[in-house]
Amino acid sequence: MTGPQTTDPDWWRQAVVYQIYPRSFADANGDGVGDLPGIISRVPYLVALGIDAVWLSPFYPSALADGGYDVDDYRNVDPRLGTLEDFDQLVEALHVEGIKLIVDIVPNHTSNRHEWFVEALAAAKGHPARDRYIFRDGLDGAPDQPPSDWDSVFGGSAWAQTDDGQWYLHMFAAEQPDLNWQHPEVRSDFLDTLKFWSDRGVDGFRVDVAHALVKDLSEPFPSQAALPRQSESYGKHPLWDQDGVHEIYKDWRKLLNTYDPPRSAVAEAFVPASRRARYASADGLGQAFNFDLLQADFEYEKFRQVIEANLALADENGSSSTWVFSNHDVVRHATRYGLPKNPKGGWQDGKDWLLSNGTEPTVDVALGLRRARAATLLMLALPGSAYLYQGEELGLQEVGELPAANLQDPAYFRSKGAEKGRDGCRVPIPWTVEGLSFGFGSGGSHLVQPKWFGAYSVEAQQADVESTLSLYRKALAVRRGLRTGNSLTWVDESDSVMHFTRPGGWQCVTNFGVAPVELPDAAVVLSSGPLDGDKLPGDTTAWLI
Structure with missing residues (x-):
């Protein structure tokens, strides 16, 4: 919460965390790429938004073969983004305002420019320098x-x-060679990296592909056709979710617990829910991303199943759930909810469903935004931590019309254009209605911003009490005063209206249907859209107390 830094070891359990993709947030030096000084300049905006923590995507030296997730040096800052001194100033600027900082750590692979890999390539076959890789x-x-x-x-x-x-x-x-986590030097070096950033004031770590570090490389190797699906492997896939990975995270947790308060950690682990618990255990990372709502259709039954299952899982392992709708890897949810369902299935995270010309399939922008606002207000009423992605508070749409020459995502190139890639959600966000880069910076932007961006800008929404930005600010302010405990009580009365209460009399009602429904006899504190008299319209959420 805003104010002096808390020493509460459980601050992360109910936190609202705002993800910043640094190259696309704010550009202070006008080179077209966002940077740390740019983020520092926008700290007042983050304070006004009302978040508890920032999650900073990779800012390390990198050739950007994969948006910064190809790391050259884990204990430095990309010169295009700033310096270690700039990083220290960012930590201080956030901490003065009571905002925590979580940084991305990328342990599965380095870049091919990392000193270890350069040494490995220069060494002869069989040289120990190659043992750090596979x-x-x-x-x-x-x-x-x-x-x-x-x-x-x-x-x-x-x-x-x-x-x-x-x-x-x-x-x-190919620019991201996998590390060999059986090598003791790999394990000890990452402990040094965690200590390096923790000593600089970092409050927590988001662990990239946390389920991939340990691999069963027993030969002969099984064929691709013989490999189980990740989501159904339950530790049987040789490359993902091997049980041995948890020994690594036990060592990490021992180190993170030496700090006061202990440094938090959250795993990005695409594993079945029953396997997720170990990543979120008290002797492991402590928390793991739950992407289930992100992958669910905007339907009552699917949301209900996801919420019940994940709250039960959090109760079992003593962690708290995480809720997320958008991030740097998926189509923005204001767009997803306005798309027809992908005939291939899984339109929520199917990045190929937005075609390269940006015109098909047709997006119902109004419907998508209405549902996104309703879903977000529901999510913010749930027990657990909420992860927001930069620009979603503006109701920002996916940019589907990026020219092919401007695309940067390796998924697009390696699939020979069959997969659109993730650039559409990584376009620099708009701050002003007009200007070369809508206030992002004085030198344009590294990904092309569309003409319609100005209408979604902070400037356009700042004074509009009905804007999506105003909704997020109000919701986070109300949530801060009401959040409590890890429980809710269901009071549903139909299969299209989700209604639950939280301790203190806080009620959340979401109408997944079409026809307006009667609201409970209580004061409406906030709604995701206009009410119909005393009734809640379809695709709308209201908070009452």
């Missing part, structure tokens, strides 16, 4: 065949060949 000879010794037919997440082979004929594993881009 190098193998070709299949059955064949120089032109990779060790297995495994696919990378971004498409194409998961193996890249070196000049001397060996191959190295990269589960993402």
Whole structure:
């Protein structure tokens, strides 16, 4: 909460965390790329918004082969984004306002420019320098065949060949070689990195692909066709969610607990709910992302199932749930909720469903925004922590019309254009109605902003009491005064109206249907859209007390 820094060890349990993708937030030096001084300049905006913490996506030196998730040096700042001194000033500026700072840590892979990998490539085959990564000879010794037919997440082979004929594993881009977490130096070096940033005042860590570090590389390697689906593997997939990963996080937790208050951590782990609990355990990272609402249709039954299951899971492991609708990897939820369902299924996180010309399928912008506002107000009433993504408080739409020449996401290139990629949610956000980059910076923006951005800008919404920005500010202010405990009580009366109460008499009602419904006899504190007299319209949420 705003004010002096709290020493409460449980601050993260009910926190509202705002994700900043630094290259697309604010550009102070006018080079077209956001930077740390730009973020510092916008701290008053973050204070006015009412958040509890900032999650800062990677800001480390990087060639940007994957938006900064290809890290050259884990204990420095990309010179294009600033300096370590700028980082220290950001920590101080946030802490003065009572805002915590969570930083991204990327432990599965380094960049191919990291000093370890440069040393590995320069070393001869079999040299110990290669042991920090996963190098193998070709299949059955064949120089032109990779060790297995495994696919990378971004498409194409998961193996890249070196000049001397060996191959190295990269589960993402070829510029992101996977680390060998069986190597003691890898383990000790990341503990040093956690300590480095914790000593600089960082309050917590978001752990990228936390379920990928430990791999079963027993040979012969199974074929791609024989691999189980990640979501159904339950620890049986050789590359994901291996049980041994939790020994790593036990060591991390021991270190993080030496600080007062203990440093928090949240796992990005795409695993079944029953497997997620170990990542969120008290002797592990402590919390794990729940993406279930992000992947659910805007329907009563699906939301109800997700909420009940995740609150029960949090009760079982003593953690708190996380709720999220948008981030740097998915289509913005104000757009998702306005799209027809993808005939392939899974339109919520299917990035290929926004075609490259940005015109198909048709987005019902008004419907998408109305549902996004309703869903967000519901989510903010739930027990647990809420993760917001920069620009969602503006009701910002996905940018589907980016020209192909401007795209940066490796998923687009490795899929040869079959997958649109994630650039549409990473376009620099608009601050002003007009200007070269809508107030982002004086030198334009690294991803092209569309003409319609000005209408969504902070300036356009600042004084409008009905704007999405005003809704978020009001909701976070009310939430701060009402949030309590980890429980709710269901009082539903139909299969299209979700109604629950929280301790202290706080009520949340969401109408997933079409026809307006009667509201309870209580004072309306806030609603996601205009009411119909004493009735709640469809696709609308109201808070009452």
